Amino acid sequence: xxxxxxxxxxxxxxxxxxxxxxxxxxxxxxxxxxxxxxxxxxxxxxxxxxxxxxxxxxxxxxxxxxxxxxxxxxxxxxxxxxxxxxxxxxxxxxxxxxxxxxxxxxxxxxxxxxxxxxxx
Amino acid sequence: xxxxxxxxxxxxxxxxxxxxxxxxxxxxxxxxxxxxxxxxxxxxxxxxxxxxxxxxxxxxxxxxxxxxxxxxxxxxxxxxxxxxxxxxxxxxxxxxxxxxxxxxxxxxxxxxxxxxxxxxxxxxxxxxxxxxxxxxxxxxxxxxxxxxxxxxxxxxxxxxxxxxxxxxxxxxxxxxxxxxxxxxxxxxxxxxxxxxxxxxxxxxxxxxxxxxxxxxxxxxxxxxxxxxxxxxxxxxxxxxxxxxxxxxxxxxxxxxxxxxxxxxxxxxxxxxxxxxxxxxxxxxxxxxxxxxxxxxxxxxxxxxxxxxxxxxxxxxxxxxxxxxxxxxxxxxxxxxxxxx
Amino acid sequence: xxxxxxxxxxxxxxxxxxxxxxxxxxxxxxxxxxxxxxxxxxxxxxxxxxxxxxxxxxxxxxxxxxxxxxxxxxxxxxxxxxxxxxxxxxxxxxxxxxxxxxxxxxxxxxxxxxxxxxxxxxxxxxxxxxxxxxxxxxxxxxxxxxxxxxx
Numbered sequence: 001x002x003x004x005x006x007x008x009x010x011x012x013x014x015x016x017x018x019x020x021x022x023x024x025x026x027x028x029x030x031x032x033x034x035x036x037x038x039x040x041x042x043x044x045x046x047x048x049x050x051x052x053x054x055x056x057x058x059x060x061x062x063x064x065x066x067x068x069x070x071x072x073x074x075x076x077x078x079x080x081x082x083x084x085x086x087x088x089x090x091x092x093x094x095x096x097x098x099x100x101x102x103x104x105x106x107x108x109x110x111x112x113x114x115x116x117x118x119x120x
Numbered sequence: 121x122x123x124x125x126x127x128x129x130x131x132x133x134x135x136x137x138x139x140x141x142x143x144x145x146x147x148x149x150x151x152x153x154x155x156x157x158x159x160x161x162x163x164x165x166x167x168x169x170x171x172x173x174x175x176x177x178x179x180x181x182x183x184x185x186x187x188x189x190x191x192x193x194x195x196x197x198x199x200x201x202x203x204x205x206x207x208x209x210x211x212x213x214x215x216x217x218x219x220x221x222x223x224x225x226x227x228x229x230x231x232x233x234x235x236x237x238x239x240x241x242x243x244x245x246x247x248x249x250x251x252x253x254x255x256x257x258x259x260x261x262x263x264x265x266x267x268x269x270x271x272x273x274x275x276x277x278x279x280x281x282x283x284x285x286x287x288x289x290x291x292x293x294x295x296x297x298x299x300x301x302x303x304x305x306x307x308x309x310x311x312x313x314x315x316x317x318x319x320x321x322x323x324x325x326x327x328x329x330x331x332x333x334x335x336x337x338x339x340x341x342x343x344x345x346x347x348x349x350x351x352x353x354x355x356x357x358x359x360x361x362x363x364x365x366x367x368x369x370x371x372x373x374x375x376x377x378x379x380x381x382x383x384x385x386x387x388x389x390x391x392x393x394x395x396x397x398x399x400x401x402x403x404x405x406x407x408x409x410x411x412x413x414x415x416x417x418x419x420x421x422x423x424x425x426x427x428x429x430x431x432x433x434x435x436x437x438x439x440x441x442x443x444x445x446x447x448x449x450x451x452x453x454x455x456x457x458x459x460x
Numbered sequence: 461x462x463x464x465x466x467x468x469x470x471x472x473x474x475x476x477x478x479x480x481x482x483x484x485x486x487x488x489x490x491x492x493x494x495x496x497x498x499x500x501x502x503x504x505x506x507x508x509x510x511x512x513x514x515x516x517x518x519x520x521x522x523x524x525x526x527x528x529x530x531x532x533x534x535x536x537x538x539x540x541x542x543x544x545x546x547x548x549x550x551x552x553x554x555x556x557x558x559x560x561x562x563x564x565x566x567x568x569x570x571x572x573x574x575x576x577x578x579x580x581x582x583x584x585x586x587x588x589x590x591x592x593x594x595x596x597x598x599x600x601x602x603x604x605x606x607x608x609x610x611x
Contacts, residue, residue: 001502004498005495005498005499008491008494008495008497008498009491009492009494009495009498010491011494012490012491012493012494012495012497012550013486013487013488013490013491013494013546014487015490015549016486016487016489016490016491016543016544016545016546016548016549016550017483017486017487017490017545018545018549019486019490019544019545019546019548019549020482020483020485020486020487020544020545020546021483022545023275023482023544023545024477024479024482024483024544025479030274030548030581031581031584031585033545033548033549034548034549034553034554034584034585035584035585035588035589037549038585038588038589038592039588039589039592041589042589042592042593042596043592043596045593045596046596046597046599046600054513054516055512058498058501058512059494059495059496059497059498059500059501059519060494060497060498062497062501062516062519062520063493063494063497063519063520063523063550063551063552064490064494064549064550064551065549065550065551065553065554065585066549067516067551068551068554068585068589069589069592069593072589072590072592072593073592073593073596073597075593076593076594076596076597077597077600077601077611080597080600080601080604081611084601084605085598085601085602087601088594088597088598088601089594091597092590092593092594092597098516098517098518098520098521099520099521099524099551099554100586101521102520102521102524102525102555103524103554103555103558103559103582104558104578106524106525106527106528106555106559107528107555107558107559107561107562107574107578108562108574108578109528110528110531110532110559110562110563111562111563111565111566111570111573111574113532114271114531114532114533114563115164115563115566116260116264116269116270116271116534116560116563116564117163117270117271117534118143118145118163118170118259118260118263118270118285119144119145119534120145120282120392120393168567169567170567171567264564268560268581269560269561269563269564269565269580269581270537270560270564271531271532271534271536271537271556271559271560271563271564272537272540272556272557272560272561272564272581273531273536273537273539273540273541273547273548273553273556273560274537274540274541274548275482275540275541275543275544275545275548276541277475277477278475279474279475313463313466313467314463314467315467315470320470320474323470323473323474327461327466330461358473358474358475361473362466362469362470362473365469365473366461366466369461370461
């Protein structure tokens, strides 16, 4: 179990290092960087590479935003397997709904509870 | 005409009084805070939105300046000011509540001096006996418009600057002895050296500052040594270095205490604020507190105020445009024998 | 001083991004966030009826809940100033983008402000995620139909 924490730390950290390189070396904005990472996650799953990474690294692979792209492709492929080409469109959010619904829900709740504070 | 864009005020309009209102971050972190006339404990200043707080800041600074001049709003003839919010609604609403004839000026963070120059012109030609001139900014209102939501996590580089929550206003009247008077103003050209990083505004603005600086001194026939202080608006730590480098390469001696920058000094060099302060209220707050009181005390007899402004919008930045910049200069003198 | 000379001078004077330090900070920050995620994942696996594969969903939701608290209390931006991509790349960063926009635009009302602006920053991630997933899945499905590759 300790090993799994360590692996999550290292793999998750490495994803962030890639992100930081895109910030600092490629001079991309946060928006561009995150989009690129999501697209990479989607492509990796197309080659069937992301799921083995999740099996290996656990939260180290599910927490970075790349897993969002992976889940989208994964859902689309699962449905495509059952229903053919139509499934590509209908299955997209099958797996990944939790992140988006949680973000919408908590975003809305936060707008009821909090005000922004312009302090450093 | 003295030179293109240079106005000489023969009647010497006077800054009869000046006042500054500032927010809680400034109260806590600015070494100038003890010189500000009003400090608030909340960013919202008892209002519902940041933009309303911004308006309140402007109204309060105007009231304070009038009070210090021993005048009331009915004595004022014009309100000349601006801010950075879209279409300058805080200034517009403040103008509505004062009921004064109003000229809204957008020179970004250079508005403090462009307003001062405009007010001096109105006074010079005899069109006004008292003009309220100034500029303001409110951190949260500006940040969310130009950058990201205030609570968005985003790593700012060391060359970023912190938009201040402050308003500075001056009451400009026809010449009265014993107060700082305006003897020359140089209207800035828009200078674009092709810089595109909106988190490095000081570097983008430095060439504009130098352009106005050179034009002002050439028209006045002066040297830097003739001034007790040459204070730029919000170049910050990086922009200040660049501006002085440009000036020294052009043969000006740039060493000594007379060279100051309001943005660099505003938070006392605290690294939490990166390269320093920015925002229309930054230069206004320092000019109308520290510089004004030093002139009143006689420490400064001749001052060159050069507020700098980056004339970009989020739209122009996203469309890949560079950052056009400007700098307006106003020269103040104290006492009869000084200046020309 | 002409533009070119100025541009050189500007690059000389503007402080260099401390890339090595930033990378270490991003690694540590991101690593810690993922380790916390791993802990939450085990929590759902041991105390609830989740498997290693399915525990991801409640974990992500919980992480975004934590992001909401940190964002609301003004801490997330401070973590981000230290960690850079370390706090932007994990799903908490996605949550922060949506939550901060929702808080910020509350003053324009719940429909036009909160609803209309919540996806202002995070929307592009969803758009590009969905579109790239569509293209990838489409290509793969066609390849499978043609018998080039298997599922």
